[in-house]
Amino acid sequence: MPIELDPIGRVESPLADRASAPKQGFEGGPDAWIALDPRVRDGLDGIAPGDELLVLTWLDRAERDVLRVHPRDDRSAPLRGVFGTRSADRPNPIGIHPVRVLAVEGARIRVSDLEAVDGTPVLDLKPVLKPR
Amino acid sequence: MPIELDPIGRVESPLADRASAPKQGFEGGPDAWIALDPRVRDGLDGIAPGDELLVLTWLDRAERDVLRVHPRDDRSAPLRGVFGTRSADRPNPIGIHPVRVLAVEGARIRVSDLEAVDGTPVLDLKPVLKPR
Numbered sequence: 001m002p003i004e005l006d007p008i009g010r011v012e013s014p015l016a017d018r019a020s021a022p023k024q025g026f027e028g029g030p031d032a033w034i035a036l037d038p039r040v041r042d043g044l045d046g047i048a049p050g051d052e053l054l055v056l057t058w059l060d061r062a063e064r065d066v067l068r069v070h071p072r073d074d075r076s077a078p079l080r081g082v083f084g085t086r087s088a089d090r091p092n093p094i095g096i097h098p099v100r101v102l103a104v105e106g107a108r109i110r111v112s113d114l115e116a117v118d119g120t121p122v123l124d125l126k127p128v129l130k131p132r
Numbered sequence: 133m134p135i136e137l138d139p140i141g142r143v144e145s146p147l148a149d150r151a152s153a154p155k156q157g158f159e160g161g162p163d164a165w166i167a168l169d170p171r172v173r174d175g176l177d178g179i180a181p182g183d184e185l186l187v188l189t190w191l192d193r194a195e196r197d198v199l200r201v202h203p204r205d206d207r208s209a210p211l212r213g214v215f216g217t218r219s220a221d222r223p224n225p226i227g228i229h230p231v232r233v234l235a236v237e238g239a240r241i242r243v244s245d246l247e248a249v250d251g252t253p254v255l256d257l258k259p260v261l262k263p264r
Contacts, residue, residue, distance in 0.1 A: 002136040002137060002138055003136070003137045003138075003139065003190050003192075003253065003255075004134040004135070004136060004137075005134060005135045005137065005224045006134055006135075006223070006224070007135065008223050008224065040199060040215075040223055042199040042200055042213055043199040043200070043213040043214045043215040043222070043223070044213045044215055044216070045200055045211070045212050045213035045216070046212035046213055046216045047213060047215060047216045051216070053215075054228070056224075056226055056228075058135050060135075067172060067174040067175040068174055068175070068177060079177070080177050080178035081174055081175040081176045081177035081178050081179060082175045083172075083175040083176055083179060083185070083256070083257035083258065084176070084177070084178045084179045084183070084257075084259055085258075085259065086258055086259065086261060090175070090256060091138070091140050091172055091175070091256070092137045092138070092140065092188075092255045092256045094188055094226065094255060094256050096186070096188075096228065096258065121135065123135075123224045123226060124215070124222060124223070124224045124226050125215035125216075126215070126217075126218055126228065127216055127217065127218065129218060
């Protein structure tokens with residue numbers, strides 16, 4: 001039975017398309033806004049600049065019928081299963097992006113190092129947990 | 133517009149319900165199987181014992197209309213927004229579980245420290261990435 005998700009918001013970013021996006025945020029993603037739906041505003045209570053969050057996105061430009069890829073789009077690298085790679089192309093293309101909060105303005109959050117492209121649906125935000 | 137996901141598999145675990153599950157796997161989750169749908173078997177190519185993976189799950193027992201919680205179910209702790217907590221209750225209850233692969237048998241993977249309960253739908257598997 002399929003599972004239905006409603007995005008909680010969208011990415012507002014200078015990145016216009018996949019070709020211009022880095023593979024991972026720590027390789028140089030730009031600062032971006034996450035514009036949340038005002039109905040989930042209360043979910044941000046207590047989040048402040050400096051917090052480290054995971055942004056979960058729906059990679060809506062991805063191909064969902066791909067099970068093997070050349071890692072990092074390097075065609076000289078051997079094919080391997082998508083579950084051992086961070087390829088956007090996979091059956092359920094959910095992106096996980098570690099970011100730092102720069103500002104919170106109402107239902108909008110400014111974050112650093114987000115490699116998702118403009119308009120990407122946002123599914124969830126979670127704190128980064130560090131095992132003791 | 134809602135997004136539709138099809139689970140790629142299910143958790144097979146001795147954990148029967150939320151009450152018996154630890155809050156986080158590193159607090160003592162049991163070993164468990166992830167039984168993938170055979171149609172996505174090729175997505176596992178290259179995954180081997182010792183690999184560290186993130187298991188993304190759909191927390192199907194969670195409440196989706198909750199925006200503020202007492203962190204770690206401690207009712208003496210002040211309420212805070214779900215996006216600053218790892219509460220299962222949230223608009224899109226996607227769980228992220230860091231595990232280590234113990235064995236791969238066809239479309240089934242044995243993993244350590246998985247705090248998800250038996251029958252939990254699995255959405256995706258990704259490698260743990262470490263920034264250089």
